[in-house]
Amino acid sequence: MTAGPPWPTHDQQVVTRIAIFSAVVCLWSVVSLAQELSPRAYWPAPTGTRVAIFGYSYSTGDVLMDPSLPIYGVDSKINTGVLGYLQTFSLWGRTTNIVFELPYSWGTTTGLLSDDEARRDYSGFNDFAITLAVNLLGAPAMDVSGFQALRSNPHPILGVSLKVQAPTGHYNPNRLINTGANRWSVKAEMGTVIPLNSKWLLELEAGVWFFGDDPEYIQGRREQEGIIAAEIHLVRRFKPGFWASLEANYYTGGRQTIAGDKLVDLQRNSRFGGTVVVPFKGRHAVKFGYSAGVTTDFGTDFDQFLASYQVLF
Secondary structure, three states: OOOOOOOOOHHHHHHHHHHHHHHHOOOOOOOOHHHOOOOOOOOOOOOOOEEEEEEEEEEEEEOOOOOOOOEEEEEEEEEEEEEEEEEEEEEOOEEEEEEEEEEEEEEEEEEEEOOEEEEEEEEEEOOOEEEEEEEEEOOEOOOHHHHHHHHHOOOOEEEEEEEEEOOOOOOOOOOOOOOOOOOOEEEEEEEEEEEOOOOEEEEEEEEEEEEOOEOOOOOOOEEEOOEEEEEEEEEEEEEOOEEEEEEEEEEEEOOEEEOOEEOOOOEEEEEEEEEEEEEEOOOEEEEEEEEEEEEOOOOOEEEEEEEEEEEEO
16 A cells, blocks of 8 residues: 655644745735735635734825815825635636725824815725635645645746725715715736746736716716726745735826816826735734835825734634
8 A cells, every 4th residue: 555645744734824824914905996005916825715804004194085175285194994804715726715805994184175274083984895816827726735836836827806895884975085985996907926936926916996986976976987007016935924025006097077077187106115924823924014105196195004913714
């Protein structure tokens, strides 16, 4: 009788669990919509992987505003907490992730409204989001041993995703500033992972946001053209589950029409940021991130700090 492979030792199991974190700790993007910076979005994980996330971010500057609002000199301080869940499964034999995100924000925005000082304190749930990501090439559905083999000998990966944000957040049509958008938003994206060597990965992503209308917008019906967004990430892997990345993005489009009037607010903006992830005790990891605006023609320009705790179960 031929002997089968030995069962993994406890230490090997711990290393494997930590390595899985390198695939799934990107649950929460650094920012929302076109401005998001999300490294490792298409790096696969073994089928059956489940991760819960508890995150927090602090944003300061010209944030949660849009150029259609008659407010200038904006200064916001926004706190956001998020609950998230990821599940990995097989779809037509390919590695597939589904991610659920429920954010809650509270903060203060000050500015000038018709030359008068204005201040708004607010809190409430943001829009609920679901993301489905499927790896088309380079990452078939795999068990733990298959994941270990891919991690030891990475090869190019190609994936696609669809993110949907539902109008579930808090929205008051009599307020200029709300935590919910009162419209559907959908992002279709394609991404690739290109191994440069055993330690360095290059990740490229490109997608398009599509927006529904907000018929209750305080200044009249709000329509918005799509936004084209692209991201680049340079990832350095140090040991199982411990990695860091530098990232940048560029997005353009998003011109708005308010009450039939087309605004001159075409966005051509970019951001730069960094992320580091540190695992501990096998099933746990913490993530820290920072991003800042590089160029901003229209839209938000702010600094953001992020921290999250994630647990594999």
